[in-house]
Amino acid sequence: MAIAAHPRPAQFLRRVVQADLLVSGAAGLLQLAAAEPLARATAIDAAWLRGAGLVLMAWIAFLGWTLTRRAIAAPLAWTLIGVNVAWVAASLLAWLGGAIAPNALGVAFVLAQAAVVAVFAELQYFGLRRQQRG
Numbered sequence: 001m002a003i004a005a006h007p008r009p010a011q012f013l014r015r016v017v018q019a020d021l022l023v024s025g026a027a028g029l030l031q032l033a034a035a036e037p038l039a040r041a042t043a044i045d046a047a048w049l050r051g052a053g054l055v056l057m058a059w060i061a062f063l064g065w066t067l068t069r070r071a072i073a074a075p076l077a078w079t080l081i082g083v084n085v086a087w088v089a090a091s092l093l094a095w096l097g098g099a100i101a102p103n104a105l106g107v108a109f110v111l112a113q114a115a116v117v118a119v120f121a122e123l124q125y126f127g128l129r130r131q132q133r134g
Helices: 007-031 035-042 044-066 074-096 102-133
Strands: none
Touching: 007 035, 007 044, 007 074, 007 102, 035 044, 035 102, 044 074, 074 102
16 A cells, blocks of 8 residues: 655645635635625625625636746745735624624624635645745
8 A cells, every 4th residue: 555645845835725726716606606695695795795706716816827837936925825814804804894794604604714714824834834944
């Protein structure tokens, strides 16, 4: 039986970016294609959901471009981390600042997606550190 080797340091970061692209793409498509039903279920305005979906489409384009690079250089990795941290902060500020007034399911939706994005930021940071150590 073959034992799977740990991915090379550069590969770990690349795999995290691939996962971010897939999850962000699914979330963006959901928010674009099902904004009205999501709005009814979460009490988050459909325009906010569509707007977030459009932002996610731009994000996945950037992630896709990132994956075409031979290597993910540190400044690019820091950009990915920073954008993900900014998304978490913006999500929480939209809710806590009153820009959106979600119901309980909507709060769970906001917190769940913010938590997933925070995990991506942490994994990208971990991947960058690992890549720098070689």
